[in-house]
Amino acid sequence: MTQTYSPTYAPQRSWLGRAEDFLDSKGKVAWIAAAVVGFIAFWPVGLALLAYMIWSKRMFKSSTCAKRSTYRHMTTRSTGNAAFDAYKADTLARLEEEQTNFEAFLTRLREAKDKAEFDQFMAERSPKTEDAQSA
Numbered sequence: 001m002t003q004t005y006s007p008t009y010a011p012q013r014s015w016l017g018r019a020e021d022f023l024d025s026k027g028k029v030a031w032i033a034a035a036v037v038g039f040i041a042f043w044p045v046g047l048a049l050l051a052y053m054i055w056s057k058r059m060f061k062s063s064t065c066a067k068r069s070t071y072r073h074m075t076t077r078s079t080g081n082a083a084f085d086a087y088k089a090d091t092l093a094r095l096e097e098e099q100t101n102f103e104a105f106l107t108r109l110r111e112a113k114d115k116a117e118f119d120q121f122m123a124e125r126s127p128k129t130e131d132a133q134s135a
Contacts (some may be wrong), residue, residue: 024058031058 013021023030031053054098078085
């Protein structure tokens with residue numbers, strides 16, 4: 001089921017969502033600074049921010065957080081032209097489907113490569129085990 005974007009309805013995010021978008025736009029350094037300030041102000045806040053950063057994998061990503069936030073903002077913003085917004089939504093849906101198909105292709109490719117390497121390993125190992133058993 002694909003979700004369609006309605007240009008007439010743009011839900012307002014909570015203040016936590018807006019704060020998350022703001023920190024994402026500034027990158028990993030802003031998240032770390034917020035955690036440090038949280039530890040200084042009230043240690044459970046800093047601990048909660050640190051746990052959230054680890055849980056959401058923000059600590060281990062490069063600077064993609066800012067890019068993702070910008071992309072999300074660009075895709076949800078209405079231009080005011082209903083025809084263009086519909087075209088943009090269709091195009092984005094098609095691109096997301098292509099990305100999913102490409103990722104599935106890469107997964108199948110990796111699995112095929114892994115199987116070929118394993119088969120090669122088993123083929124190389126097979127004569128050695130037969131020689132060792134016959135001796």
